[in-house]
Amino acid sequence: MSARDEILGRIRGAVGPAPAVPPVPRDYDVSGGHITEPMELLADRLRDYAATVFTCAPADLDERLADITRGWRVAVPAQARFAVPGAVRDDPPLPYSDLDAVDAVLTGCAAACADTGTIALDAGPDQGRRALTLIPDRHVCVVHADQVVRSVPELVRRLDPHRPLTFISGPSATSDIELNRVEGVHGPRSLIVVLVDPVGSGSGRR
């Protein structure tokens, strides 16, 4: 008998011919209704993880990105619709050693969750393949207001599981030494988030 058939047979023997399937109560909060200012909360949460957060109006985005990345060698996704002066496109795909040598990568995102300060990437055109946002030491990520949801359930439901997804909550970190959090291990050691907010966008770093 194949291992597959044997394991499936063992499972059927273990649970019996008509196992009761308990109903799943889904009365937890799906919409995060108690969160009133998601953009504010997202910025707070990100900063709590030691990410750097800037806010700007849509019209000021290009200038802001140029300011942030001035003097850096920046990689951008192959099909990105944005760029900063001197940016290197990931087209054809850059070798890992080149990605390791750039100063930063600049991308957009698929969605972001205020409650947990989480940014989701789905390898869309403005994000590129996963290696691009992993190897460079700095990740500059642009988040638009209409991409921000309140809760984790809203975030999960907005994403397509068939795409490769990366959920990012702050820069790389470890708690493996005496359970003290140290930011910056193998992933990008700096996460810089630019929140683009058409309403009430202040200027500068918050």
Place this chain on the structure above:
Amino acid sequence: MNPLHGIEPFPVAARKALADKQLRRNLGHATATIRDKRARVVAEVPDWEELRRAGEAIKAATMARLDEHLIELEKQVTARGGRVHWARDAAEANRIVTELVQATGAREVVKVKSMATQEIGLNEALEAAGIAAVETDLAELIVQLGHDRPSHILVPAIHRNRTEIRDIFLREMSGVDPDLTDDPRQLAMAARAHLRAKFLTAKVAVSGANFAVAETGTIAVVESEGNGRMCLTLPETLITVMGIEKVVPQWTDLEVFLQLLPRSSTGERMNPYTSTWTGVTPGDGPQEFHLVLLDNGRTSVLADEVGRSALHCIRCSACLNVCPVYERTGGHAYGSVYPGPIGAILSPQLTGIKNNASLPYASTLCGACYDVCPVRIDIPTILVHLRAQAPAPAAEAVAMAGVAWAMAGPRRFRFAEFLLRLGRLLGRRGRIRRLPPPLSAWTASRDLPVPAAQTFRQWWRSARRPQ
């Protein structure tokens, strides 16, 4: 050596661990830190109890139809370009992984921290085949470089403090800065430098899985450092070994577990990185993906109606951090890669109770583990259930036979009371500290109050006597 049980029974190993003052200091500090962090971030979730109940029910519902979910998972992973393998036990899983690595020609694999591969002793099996397995999680690296064993599910080097870690790095890490201090940041940067070249050149990675979604074929790995992303993204071949109980039916089930797991494990609102992938994505990540579905005793656990909820565990390790026994003995005393309260119910069920008979007793039954468990596993009830199956110690059998005899009739009971009162002679200052064999087994780690001078029945007679 079997990674699921030790050479010594728990009480013997625990006694040695308790004598290690450095170990107790390290553990006390670490568990207190993580307990506080967890309590703070759990308190800020208004629907925590609803999430726990949903998590519990999703797992129970999954187990009831586990065969169907695994078949669906296999179908979806295969449809998206992955290959699925089934392994009845550790030896079969190790053989499958070894052959897959050999087929690529690689002599080295990078590894994401994974309980399943520790449980089957994969690193040792690969080494026997001439393949080096490099652990890339910082704590696993500390354990591997220190030729040590993991002592915690989440933080395997929790028993080491920063100075000990610095010493291990100086001794074992090639090319390390000899002026390395014990500052955690410097230690983390040394690990980054050590592993960077390996990540960028690795051809094969081996990982575990936190969740696998049946309806979409999506695998999820939850991590902090980015070593997981490196392994899951950069090599050409990815081999994922997962226990069959890690499957969940729907994509939206992750919305529950991605809230429960990070807050319960590291005490963070969300862990820094979670990666999910479905089969193979052209031009992005490994172009060859293998999923190994592992039984290795899980179907026997599933057959026990009381004990099966041990399979609901999402490996957060909150139960270890709150356990008064774990906090004092540490993980090595349990002898299994699954220590602490969850290990005390999971390990004996995976190996068969005979091979881990002392573990169900490695608890005070205080219930703190049940209170913090994000999927509400009733660990104390399962401990008691397993104690009933474990071969009873000789002293306990003698004592119980004596009690059964004495309680069979009023005259026998009176005689027993008389004997008990003689026990007053063994006491000093109101306590009995040592009993003769075989009862010495009880007093080896406990004392007793001396019996009262007057029995209840004597008091009843005298109190009711007319004045």
